[in-house]
Amino acid sequence: MKNEVLKIHPKDNVLVALTDLAKGSHVSYEDVEYILQEDIPAKHKFAITNLSEGDSIYMYGVLVGRTTENISQGSLITTNNLVHDTEKYSTDKLSQKFVWKAPDVTKFKDRTFLGYHRANGTVGTENNWLVIPLVFCQNRNVEVLKKALVEKLGFDTQQHSGFNVDSLIEDYKSGASTHDILNKNISLNKDERVKNQLFPNVDAIRFLTHDGGCGGSTDDAIALCHLLAGYINNSNVAGATVLSLGCQHAQASILKQALEKLGFENEKPVYFLEQQDIHTEQELLSEAIKKTFVGLIEANKIERKPAALDKLVIGLECGGSDGFSGISANPVLGHVSDLLVGLGGATILSEFPELNGVEQELINRCQTKESADKFSKIMAVYNEKASLLGGGFSANPSPGNIKDGLITDAIKSAGAAKKGGTSPIEDVLDYTEQVVKPGLNLLCTPGNDVESTTGLAGSGANIILFTTGLGTPTGNPITPVVKVSSNTKLYNKMNDIIDFNTGGVIEGTSTIEETGEQLLNFVIDVASGKLVKARQLEQNDFIPWKRGMSL
Incomplete structure (x- = not known):
């Protein structure tokens, strides 16, 4: 028979309901019977002993809260009778080296996955090209590049789905009531697309947009550059096209320094384009498209090969x-x-x-x-x-x-x-x-x-x-x-x-x-x-x- 309740740790003074339990029910756990004083919804907890105001509640063997009123055995633990509380901690208690026994990994020790091997020894589970703005001013340009590249190069979703809004338009034109429209079932169109084989070893072009890079704190701009460096350095990334306005806090030089700090020595192609150094937006986008295309050619040279699970x-x-x-x-x-x-x-x-x-x-x-x-x-x-x-x-x-x-x-x-x-x-x-x-x-x-x-x-x-x-x-x-x-x-x-x-x-x-x-x-x-x-x-x-x- 399926258990109705669970005690996670021997130190715990609550039980977890695994299913909805009704008030007045008799519930047994480890040869102790509890009479529930109220309904206990699945996933919630009830007290296994009478508790006084200020008593500690333990789950998973640790302090998780303190009672704000008396709670009788079999009563529900709620936000009305419990507040957050935790034990104090200290690194002074780190007295001896932690000893761990690893699980048996025999079933997996010779297993491999098919991944993309990088020059620095890491292995990616995907092979993506990134288009990155250093500042929110470039978000529109990123979207323009997305429209220009994704469908033409076959990187749109293979099963492109859309709701059939045309039927609603026709109903409206024919005088349908709002009640009829609200009760109509809208079918889902499915347009099966075959992935373009021009770059079969590239999983996707990923276009990032964000609201940072300028106008906030300098620390946040620097953190953004280090985050983007981590994305470029990630084993799932083959290279990147980086768009910059030029005057923002998140400077291209900061991103380049962050990449250098990671030991990033030109192992992946990364193209930096600064709008204020280029005459027109059209020229910027044209250059970005060409450089991204060349980057995809390089990325496509890498194929999935076996790699150990480590x-x-x-x-x-x-x-x-x-x-x-x-x-x-x-x-x-x-x-x-x-x-x-x-x-x-x-x-x-x-x-x-x-x-x-x-x-x-x-x-x-x-x-x-x-x-x-x-x-x-x-x-x-x-x-x-x-x-x-x-x-x-x-x-x-x-x-x-x-x-x-x-x-x-x-x-x-x-x-x-x-x-x-x-x-x-x-x-x-x-x-x-x-x-x-x-x-x-x-x-x-x-x-x-x-x-x-x-x-x-x-x-x-x-x-x-x-x-x-x-x-x-x-x-x-x-x-x-x-x-x-x-x-x-x-x-x-x-x-x-x-x-x-x-x-x-x-x-x-x-x-x-x-x-x-x-x-x-x-x-x-x-x-x-x-x-x-x-x-x-x-x-x-x-x-x-x-x-x-x-x-």
């Missing part, structure tokens, strides 16, 4: 999380991370606001005191700055998170951290810093889905695994984003945007380890060219982080 750099992300995310999808990602680390690959755990409350656990896993101190300092400064601007880490949960059981940031964080598995932390990276070490890396990004995935790709991720319990269509221009649902209901409802389901963990039909191995097999297929749903939908989100208040 060439994978997997970003670990969550968004639209629910009360099951920390029980199913996130631990499954954690097992994938452990498997890849055991194989010599690299993984990246981001979203620092969603590590609030588990800092000590992560500090204890750091391999050096320097990394632990860096993590501790970044967390403290970030939280302090956000608090001064009106909202610290405790403000992180969204209305959707709260509705589905994540009622404090600490509860959300304790589950989110499970994406990082159990392995040692080899490095701690600030925003835009690059992954250079195999193993688990921590990367400072906000919890905002798109800003975080943007940062993961900018730091070197060539695959991103993205868990969701509520559903989100986020993708990335240069890195395939694999959507992983925490529950089967969501997967069945939104499988047009979700790639992989971990709901079997909740239903008891599959273990975390089994599902993790299945997901790694899926990742190998994606790394070899399988299109994820976000690619099929052309979901290419790009939002640089402005380091003011963003959680």
